[in-house]
Amino acid sequence: MHDVHSPYVPTVVSIIEPLRYGCRIDIHAKVNDCPHKSSRNSAVELLFGPQIILHINFRFHQDHVVVMNSASYGNWGDEVRRHHSCDSFHLRIHLHHDHYEIDLNGKLMAYYAHRFPMESVQALGLKDWNSEYDYEHCDYSAYGTDDYEPPCFDPNSSYNAYF
Numbered sequence: 001m002h003d004v005h006s007p008y009v010p011t012v013v014s015i016i017e018p019l020r021y022g023c024r025i026d027i028h029a030k031v032n033d034c035p036h037k038s039s040r041n042s043a044v045e046l047l048f049g050p051q052i053i054l055h056i057n058f059r060f061h062q063d064h065v066v067v068m069n070s071a072s073y074g075n076w077g078d079e080v081r082r083h084h085s086c087d088s089f090h091l092r093i094h095l096h097h098d099h100y101e102i103d104l105n106g107k108l109m110a111y112y113a114h115r116f117p118m119e120s121v122q123a124l125g126l127k128d129w130n131s132e133y134d135y136e137h138c139d140y141s142a143y144g145t146d147d148y149e150p151p152c153f154d155p156n157s158s159y160n161a162y163f
Helices: 158-162
Strands: 011-014 024-031 041-048 051-059 065-072 080-083 088-095 099-104 107-113 123-127 131-134
Touching: 051 088, 065 107, 080 107
Parallel strands: none
Antiparallel strands: 011 123, 024 088, 024 131, 041 051, 041 123, 051 065, 065 080, 088 099, 099 107
């Protein structure tokens, strides 16, 4: 088990071992009071270079929804939306052969089908300007900012076959 407690956010946490069936990712977070209600979003992402393998966005300033999606080279897929009514959460992602089982506060929120191979995930991204997470290891300090440039990966990587 790899624990990361109270990282600086936004951040990227490297995932050294390939994800596989049976892996589990737990994230505990609390969204603090924010004077700018329009900026009360938190996002948890599974990343491979510029690809967003799984994007889970907590939209607190809108209708208290959680939006799940994936993006390849900036092209987003269809959103999967669920209601979420509180500012603190425990997010658990169980990895299965063909989907992610995503639980929120101990209750099943969604079965999210793999749009990209889970083995290609290289990092966990946490974005928000006003949240506290438990999940100090910062690889890309600019992650989550407007000027963020994703890292370049070896073109001979076996996962490039997927993209």
